[in-house]
Amino acid sequence: MLNPFAERKLKLNLLKSLRRGGRKIVAAPKYITCPGCKADFERSALQSVMYVCPRCGFHLQYPARERLEKLLDAGTFTEQFPNLTARDVLGFPGYPKKISEAASKTGLSEACFCASGSIGGHNAVCAAIDISFMMGSMGTAVGEKITLSAELAASSRLPLIIFSAGGGARMQEGIFSLMQMVKTSAAIRRFSDGGGLFISYITHPTTGGITASFASLGDITLAEPGALFGFAGPRVIEQTIGEKLPEGFQRSEFQLEHGFVDAIVSRAESRAALTSLLSLHT
DSSP, X not given: OOOHHHHHHHHHHHHHEEEETTEEEEOOOSEEEOTTTOOEEEHHHHHTTTTBOTTTOOBOOOOHHHHHHHHSOTTTOEEESTTOOOOOTTOOTTHHHHHHHHHHHHSOSSSEEEEEEEETTEEEXXXXXXXXXXXXXXXXXXXXXXXXXXXXXXXXXXXXEEEEEEOSBOGGGHHHHHHHHHHHHHHHHHHHHTTOOEEEEEEEEEOHHHXXXXXXXXXXXXXXXXXXXXSSOHHHHHHHHOSOOOTTTXXXXXXXXXXXXXXXXXXXXXXXXXXXXXXXXX
């Protein structure tokens, strides 16, 4: 039997870290502050409503694994390409440590999480970018996962759904990261030429190289409310042109009005909306 001191120490260590698949997972903070209304909520309370603020409706960061586990029909969820992770191809100082820290924080091997399963009884291949993993930056592993997802959907003759987020190329991988824009775009083009249905689902924020590649190539483009969707962010544009941008510029509502998005769909409605679209197109 543990003495009181040892028991407290053991409990503290359990709270600080968990273990999943042999990787050390740092415990997430218990409370989350909504960026919209600044209210504080217990993580468990937000988790039960898919990280949508119950007070102001702001769509907070949604962990990629949780998103796909919640979306796919019970008993059909199968993770794809779980062991793909970034390589320090350039010997960039501190990069392996950053990858390790991101994996510990999120429990993911990379910023892109992929799974297959069914949505409302309709089979599909899905991928989601998790911005908690190095801000969702696209390196070689992310590009490979997106490409493999498109190829799996093509070979299985299934629709492809990608929940986009994040920003530009991962600077620690240099030109290899920039090449993923071409690689993923080519994979989506091959998938499209083969008759595949690609639904691009924009989440907050989707910018940079991800916007300039696969996120903008959907046959159908959906977006969460208030999501930032563009190449350079509003602040960068304002500093460049020296002018004030319109209110809500590059937000999903603005992009819907200007034809860059087909519909705005909240998380609470995402499963029903995707089920309806898949039933019409499969």
